[in-house]
Amino acid sequence: MLNVNPETVRFIIDKAHEFQMLDVEPEDDSAEARDPAYAELKATIDDLEPDQQIDLISLMWIGRGDYRADEWQRALADARDRWNERTAEYLIGTPLLPDFLSEGLDRLGIGE
Secondary structure, three states: OOOOOHHHHHHHHHHHHHHHOOOOOOOOOOHHHHOHHHHHHHHHHHHOOHHHHHHHHHHHHHHHOOOOHHHHHHHHHHHHHHOOOOHHHHHHOOOOHHHHHHHHHHHOOOOO
């Protein structure tokens, strides 16, 4: 079902928790220099293939309640239509990202 490994999603969840515990704005160019968690999180997302990034966006949307689990294909199609090269910034800038990704995994039955 997922193009992205669930372990990779869990790693992103952990790094997003680390980053969001700090008081650093993702749009701040110096954020990467000040925070290794941000740098690692952004690099991990940027290094994913576009279809894997699309999965992350869809997972986040499902976890946030924008789509139901049975609307996975629709979420993927919408994420594919909106995908761009700033996916990492979009995801990192989303409040509660780690919670939404975790909830998305749970709703799809891919919990721990």
